[in-house]
Amino acid sequence: MREVHRVVAAPERLGLDMIAIPEGSDVTIDVRLESVSEGVLVTGSVSAVAVGDCVRCLEQTEQHVEVPLVELFAYPNSTTSQTTEDDEVQLLVEDLIDLAPVVVNGLGDELPLQPVCSEDCPGLCTECGVPLSSAEPGHGHDTIDPRWAALLDKRDGMDSPRS
Ligand SMILES: [Zn+2]
Ligand SMILES: [Zn+2]
Structure with a gap:
């Protein structure tokens, strides 16, 4: 098992139309990598500050987001990868794990569709x-x-x- 704590720059804008982690901003990766028979199980979280516009007053608003990760990155020739639709499993490509698509998926659940600068923004x-x-x-x-x-x-x- 390997633990990874790393701060990386967002490779692209990650998030939703109204609010997202800006390209190049800090993304903190805090995960454990576990070898399992089918590949590598990644658990932990990715956190960053998302920036968007309040839908009520249009002021810029920042929001800390933390995306929990539990994702199996299957080996390309494993049973899992052969019995699962391509778009339902993340594949390990030459042992490199591309977390970006997983983070984007997770952000969809964590970020508000209609961000507000504060809950009682008038x-x-x-x-x-x-x-x-x-x-x-x-x-x-x-x-x-x-x-x-x-x-x-x-x-x-x-x-x-x-x-
Ligand atoms: Zn507001
Ligand atoms: Zn007025």
């Missing part, structure tokens, strides 16, 4: 588009300030015919 004002998290408390457009309301009343009075 999003954008539907009237003027400012992020409500940085707007003044009670930001809104549907209520008229009482002082303006009074002025509007007067103007109405002047506009309306008196006769």
Whole structure:
């Protein structure tokens, strides 16, 4: 059994449309490799920071993700590889294990389809588009300030015919 702790650069953008581990960013691999009769069993986890845009306020948001790994990398001529569809088993190619496809699969389960910067992100004002998290408390457009309301009343009075 061999333990592998390594930090590598993401070989490509890994993840989903809305949020992903950027290409070149640190990916921490923390796995155990165990020789089994059919190949090599890889268990452990891969962790990294995914970057995406909050779907509510469009601010950039970062999220730590950890993908648990339990994957058998079968030897190319093993029974497992011969009795399983090609796309259902990862093959060891000249003893090199390509973790990237497995990590991408795992990320699909770990990353949110609709990332938010925080669970209670209030999003954008539907009237003027400012992020409500940085707007003044009670930001809104549907209520008229009482002082303006009074002025509007007067103007109405002047506009309306008196006769
Ligand atoms: Zn947000
Ligand atoms: Zn507004």
